[in-house]
Amino acid sequence: xxxxxxxxxxxxxxxxxxxxxxxxxxxxxxxxxxxxxxxxxxxxxxxxxxxxxxxxxxxxxxxxxxxxxxxxxxxxxxxxxxxxxxxxxxxxxxxxxxxxxxxxxxxxxxxxxxxxxxxxxxxxxxxxxxxxxxxxxxxxxxxxxxxxxxxxxxxxxxxxxxxxxxxxxxxxxxxxxxxxxxxxxxxxxxxxxxxxxxxxxxxxxxxxxxxxxxxxxxxxxxxxxxxxxxxxxxxxxxxxxxxxxxxxxxxxxxxxxxxxxxxxxxxxxxxxxxxxxxxxxxxxxxxxxxxxxxxxxxxxxxxxxxxxxxxxxxxxxxxxxxxxxxxxxxxxxxxxxxxxxxxxxxxxxxxxxxxxxxxxxxxxx
Numbered sequence: 001x002x003x004x005x006x007x008x009x010x011x012x013x014x015x016x017x018x019x020x021x022x023x024x025x026x027x028x029x030x031x032x033x034x035x036x037x038x039x040x041x042x043x044x045x046x047x048x049x050x051x052x053x054x055x056x057x058x059x060x061x062x063x064x065x066x067x068x069x070x071x072x073x074x075x076x077x078x079x080x081x082x083x084x085x086x087x088x089x090x091x092x093x094x095x096x097x098x099x100x101x102x103x104x105x106x107x108x109x110x111x112x113x114x115x116x117x118x119x120x121x122x123x124x125x126x127x128x129x130x131x132x133x134x135x136x137x138x139x140x141x142x143x144x145x146x147x148x149x150x151x152x153x154x155x156x157x158x159x160x161x162x163x164x165x166x167x168x169x170x171x172x173x174x175x176x177x178x179x180x181x182x183x184x185x186x187x188x189x190x191x192x193x194x195x196x197x198x199x200x201x202x203x204x205x206x207x208x209x210x211x212x213x214x215x216x217x218x219x220x221x222x223x224x225x226x227x228x229x230x231x232x233x234x235x236x237x238x239x240x241x242x243x244x245x246x247x248x249x250x251x252x253x254x255x256x257x258x259x260x261x262x263x264x265x266x267x268x269x270x271x272x273x274x275x276x277x278x279x280x281x282x283x284x285x286x287x288x289x290x291x292x293x294x295x296x297x298x299x300x301x302x303x304x305x306x307x308x309x310x311x312x313x314x315x316x317x318x319x320x321x322x323x324x325x326x327x328x329x330x331x332x333x334x335x336x337x338x339x340x341x342x343x344x345x346x347x348x349x350x351x352x353x354x355x356x357x358x359x360x361x362x363x364x365x
Contacts, residue, residue, distance in 0.1 A: 001180070002173060002180035002181055002182045003030065003155075003179070003180070003181055003182070004028075004181075004182045004183070005028045005029060005030045005155075005181065005182070005183045005184075006027035006028045006029065006183065006184050006185065007023055007027055007028070007029045007030075007183055007184070007185045007187060007339060008029075008030050008031075008032065008172065008174055008181050008183035008185070008186050008187065009029065009030070009031040009032070009187040009189055009317075010031075010032055010162055010174075010176070010186070010187065010188055010189060010190050010197055011031075011033065011187075011188070011189030011190040011191055011193075011194075011317075012031055012032075012033030012035070012038040012039060012040075012156070012158065013038075013039050013041065013042060013043035013189065013191055013324070014039065014043045014046075014138075014141070014142060014145075014324050014325055014328045015189040015191070015317050015318070015320060015324060015328060015331070015332075016031055016033070016187070016189035016317070017031070017038065017039070017142055017145040017146055017149065018145050018328040018329055018331070018332035019187065019189065019317060019331075019332045019335050019336060020145065020146075020149035020154045020156070021144075021145040021146075021148040021149040021152070021154075021332070022332040022333060022335070022336035023149075023154070023336050023339065023340070024148065024149040024150075024151075024152035024153055024154035025152035025153060026336070026340060027339075027340065028153070029149065029153070029154040029155070030154065030155040030156075030157065030181060030183070031149070031154060031155070031156045031157070032157045032158075032160040032162065032174075032176040032177070032179075032181070033156075033157070033158045033159075033160065034159075034160065034161035034162070034193075035158065035159070036158050036159045037158060038142065038146060038156070038158060039142050041191060041192065041261065041293065041294065042191055042192070042293040042294055042295065042296075042324065043138070043142065043324065043325075044138075044293075045213075045215070045291050045292070045293030046136075046138050046293070046324070046325055047215065047230075047239070047241075047248065047250065047322075048135060048136045048137070048138045048325070049085065049087065049133060049134070049135055049136065049230050049241065049326075050063060050066065050067060050070075050082070050133065050134045050135075050136050050325060050326040051063070051087045051130060051133045051230075051326060052064055052067070052103040052130060052132045052133065053087065053100065053101040053102075053103035053104040053128075053130040053132075053133070054087070054130075054322075054323070054326070055321075055322075055323050055326075056301060056302060058302060058352060058355040058356070059302065059303070059323045059326075059327055060101060060102075060103065061330075061352060062303075062323075062326075062327035062330040062331060062352070063323070063326040063327055063330070065329070065330035065333070066325075066326055066327055066328060066329040066330045066331075067082065067132075067134065067326075069329040069330065069333065070082055070141065070329055073144065077140065077144060079137065079140060080137065081136060081137045081140050081141045081144070082134040082135070082136060082137075083134060083135040083136075083137070084133075084134055084135075085133060085134060085135040085229060085230060085241070086115070086129055086130060086131045086133055086229035086230070087104075087129070087130040087133035087229055087230050087232070088107075088112060088115065088116065088127055088128065088129050088130075088229040088230065088231045088232070089104065089127060089128045089129075089232055089233075089234045090112060090119065090124040090126070090127045090231060090232075090233060090234060091124050091125075091126065091233050091234030091235050092124070092125055092126065092234070092235075093125055093126040095126075095234035095235050096126040096127060096128050096234045097126070098234070099128075099234045100128040103130050103132055104128040104129060104130045105128065105129055105130075105131075106126070106127070106128050106129075107127050107128065107129045108127070109121050109124065109125065109126070109127060111127070111129075112124075112127035112129075115129070115228065115229055116224065116228045116229060116231055117222075117224070117225070117228075117281065118222065118224055118228070118231075118240075118280045118281045118282045119231065119280060119281075120279060120280060120281060123279045123280075126234075128234075129229065133229075133230070135230075135241075136325055136326075138325060141325070141328075157176070157177070157179065159177055160176040160177030160178075160179055161176060161177060162174060162175065162176045162190075162197060162200065163175050163176070163177075163200075164200070165186065165197070165200055165201040165202075166201070166202060167201075167202065167311065167312070167313070167314075168182075170184065170312075170313075171183055171184045171185075171313060172184075172185075172186040172201075172313060172314070174186065183313075184313055185313045185314075185315055185339055185343075186201065186313060186314050186315065187315045187317050187335075187339070188201075188314065188315065188316050188317060188318055189317040189318065190318065191210075191259075191294070191296055191318065192210035192257075192259035192260075192294040192296045193259045194206075194208050194296065194316070194318035194319070195207070195208050196259060198314075201311070201314065202311070203308055203310070203311040203314050204308075204310065204311075206298060206304065206316065206318075206319070206358065206363055207298075207299055207363075208296050208297065208298055208304075208318055208319050209256055209296065209297055209299075210256070210257045210258065210259055210294040210295070210296045211253075211254045211255060211256055211257060211294065211295050211296070211297065212253055212254075212255040212256075212257045212262055212292055212293075212294060213250065213252070213253060213254070213292065213293050213294070213295050213322070214250060214251055214253060214264050214265075214268050214269065214272075214290065214291070214292045215248060215249065215250040215290070215291060215292075215293075216248070216249050216250070216264075216269050216272075216287050216288075216289065216290035216291070217243055217246050217247070217248055217249075217287070217288040217289050217290075218246060218247050218248075218249050218273065218282070218284045218285075218286070218287055218288070219246055219284070219285045219286045219287075219288060220246065220247050220282045220283055220284050220285065221282070221283030221284075221285055222281055222282060222283050223242075223245045223246075223247075224241075224242040224247060224282075225242070226242050228241070228242050229241070232252070233252070236252045236254070237251070237252060237275070238250065238251055238252055238272060238275060238276060239252055240276065240280075240282070246288060247282060247284070249269075249272055249273075249276060249284070250272070251268060251269075251271070251272040251275075253268070254295075257294055259294070260294070262292040262293060262294050263291075263292055264290045264291065264292050265292075269287055269290050273287070295320075295321050295322045295324075296318065296319055296320070296321065297319055297321040298318075298319035298321075298363050299362065299363055300360075300362040300363060301321060302319070302355060302356065302362075303318070303319050303320045303321065303323060303327060303331060303356055304316045304317070304318050304319040304356060304357075304358050304363065305317055305331050305334060305335045305338075305353075305356040305357075305358075306338065306353065306356060306357040306358040306359065307338070307343040307358065307359075308358050308359075309358065309359040312343055313343060315335070315338070315339060315343075316358040317331070317335055331356070334350075334352065334353060334356070338353065
């Protein structure tokens with residue numbers, strides 16, 4: 001017999017887990033994850049930086065709210081999720097001006113080099129600094145959401161890939177792994193597989209596109225001070241930040257991909273090392289480990305959170321792109337209120353909800 005829940009969440013990354021912790025105790029919740037462990041894909045491969053100046057205006061607004069919610073929760077945890085770490089953009093004056101926002105202030109090249117001694121004056125002409133940015137202890141945040149959800153009664157099932165889903169009567173009937181579920185609301189938090197889950201459920205897909213993003217932990221001849229900011233090229237060609245005595249580096253590629261367990265491709269990291277050794281004083285001597293994640297985006301680059309336009313009780317929580325962690329708590333807060341109110345509550349009301357709605361015209365590819 002199928003187990004019945006008010007809400008069934010598909011996907012055990014930061015999106016699904018944060019929503020489960022926001023809903024648990026207010027309704028009956030189950031979360032199913034295809035992999036044997038939670039947060040196996042993109043959520044375990046994050047750059048772990050929350051940047052208020054990063055992304056379109058609605059994302060920046062959600063980031064500020066997420067930082068507020070996490071900071072309030074930090075007081076109850078054994079260690080902090082958030083650690084202050086500034087974010088710096090460097091590049092041509094035009095590129096920095098195009099990428100900077102109200103949360104970022106211009107600084108001189110000399111000041112940039114002072115803050116990050118690995119930078120070389122003369123290799124860039126402008127810089128901007130976001131001092132409201134934070135490093136994020138992603139494993140601690142994920143575990144806090146999992147523990148809060150479970151302690152409030154949510155059932156979390158791993159190794160349960162969805163193989164069937166259909167609308168029956170006033171709810172959804174879903175098969176995942178060896179289990180059967182019935183739920184009034186089906187939440188699609190399946191990340192790079194979100195469109196595939198929609199098709200499986202008989203719902204029109206939104207054209208969400210996964211993109212590759214590779215990163216690596218590099219051993220360096222000249223360690224960065226732990227107070228050094230995360231540094232990103234304004235033309236999106238690389239970023240790096242301290243990682244203990246090592247440095248986390250990325251080529252910042254945005255290459256379309258299908259949904260998959262992504263891996264670095266030959267040459268990607270090697271070319272990045274060559275570039276960084278040419279334009280910085282890092283002196284990269286080797287790669288300790290490298291990985292690739294998938295950032296899934298809607299056509300307009302804004303996350304999707306809202307009920308489907310045609311399929312009753314089908315809720316989209318997808319397309320977070322590179323903003324998953326930094327918007328997670330705020331989107332979960334909004335999504336929980338919408339789900340508890342129900343699909344017939346009058347549709348998205350606030351400006352933020354309208355910007356994220358699955359019914360918005362700009363989302364269809």
